[in-house]
Amino acid sequence: MRKAEIAELILSLFTSRDRAASTVGDLEENTTGRGARWFWLGVFRTASSLFWSSFAAEPLFIASIGFRGLVLNLSCYLVLFICMLVLASVFGLFAGLHFISLSAANSLSLGWVFSLVGRIAVCTVQFQTGRWIARRARDKEMAACAAFLIVQTMVMQIMGEFLFGGRWLGALTSGPHSTAAPITGASLAIDNLMSLIALFSGAIWVRRRFVNDFKFTGI
Amino acid sequence: MSRIPVLGEFEQIVLLAVLRLGDNAYGVTIRTEITECTGREPAPGALYTTLDRLEEKGLLTSRFGDPTPQRGGRAKRYFMVNAAGVKTVAYSQRCYRRLLEGLNLPGVSHA
Numbered sequence: 555m556r557k558a559e560i561a562e563l564i565l566s567l568f569t570s571r572d573r574a575a576s577t578v579g580d581l582e583e584n585t586t587g588r589g590a591r592w593f594w595l596g597v598f599r600t601a602s603s604l605f606w607s608s609f610a611a612e613p614l615f616i617a618s619i620g621f622r623g624l625v626l627n628l629s630c631y632l633v634l635f636i637c638m639l640v641l642a643s644v645f646g647l648f649a650g651l652h653f654i655s656l657s658a659a660n661s662l663s664l665g666w667v668f669s670l671v672g673r674i675a676v677c678t679v680q681f682q683t684g685r686w687i688a689r690r691a692r693d694k695e696m697a698a699c700a701a702f703l704i705v706q707t708m709v710m711q712i713m714g715e716f717l718f719g720g721r722w723l724g725a726l727t728s729g730p731h732s733t734a735a736p737i738t739g740a741s742l743a744i745d746n747l748m749s750l751i752a753l754f755s756g757a758i759w760v761r762r763r764f765v766n767d768f769k770f771t772g773i
Numbered sequence: 774m775s776r777i778p779v780l781g782e783f784e785q786i787v788l789l790a791v792l793r794l795g796d797n798a799y800g801v802t803i804r805t806e807i808t809e810c811t812g813r814e815p816a817p818g819a820l821y822t823t824l825d826r827l828e829e830k831g832l833l834t835s836r837f838g839d840p841t842p843q844r845g846g847r848a849k850r851y852f853m854v855n856a857a858g859v860k861t862v863a864y865s866q867r868c869y870r871r872l873l874e875g876l877n878l879p880g881v882s883h884a
Contacts, residue, residue, distance in 0.1 A: 558845050558847075572848070572850075573821075576799075576837065576848055576850035577800065577817075577821055577850075578845075579844035579845065579847030580801050580804075580817075580844075580849075581817065582844055582845060582847075583801050583844055584801055584817075599816055600821055602818060603816070603817075603819060603821065603822045604822060606822075607825070
């Protein structure tokens, strides 16, 4: 049954594969006469309970991984920012020396290229951060990633509001944006979503030993 | 003298349900037993996390049965209360009885 495989996949992010399978079997047995809505409610309530119990079992350990992950993440963003600055300076130098012509069309294209490269780089940093966190989380990967996100949001808010007036916050959390590509609310939301997906993908990549055996039939 | 772990209310309920069910204690039957005895249906998430926690505390052991076609080829996870679990729940129940002495609560006998 396809829905059971998906449910097993979800639960195996929070517990071992055998336990996830057994729990899904129990929920299926209980679903008789209750419908799919009850089944999925059971799956998500179980997943959220397992997720929360990971936090509650070792809160200091999870929080420390979140903090250390943030230090690594910010260091990577700093290096990335310096590289983008150098690249922009080189382009500026070339334009100043008339090696390349900076017409309006060229500027727009360069802006989009920078923006794309920046987004790819940010996603790569988030993916690697997710992997780093998961390797240290000892079977509590999702809770550790969530702790990292909470710590990151808090620190970025503080930095943005009290140190940089909010303008650098978008650049640090969402990736460099070209001035030729105006920052819109939708664009920022998409960037944040991509960062989130990249972070959890990195964590799931490390945890894939639990999910590798799944064979989806025509999903 | 080794310390006896402290049990929460729901942990005691789960242990007692597993004891009552004997060899047939797995997620579905434990949930049904608790519902019948207490009148409250426990949330699946609360039940499974409590079972995991009790196993980590060393009060329960679990084993996987054979996969069954009725469950889509998924095995049942059977639970058993071990000696430490019996000792712990018995201690908790003795504490409750000592606290009940001298009280006249409706529906509660002191036999």
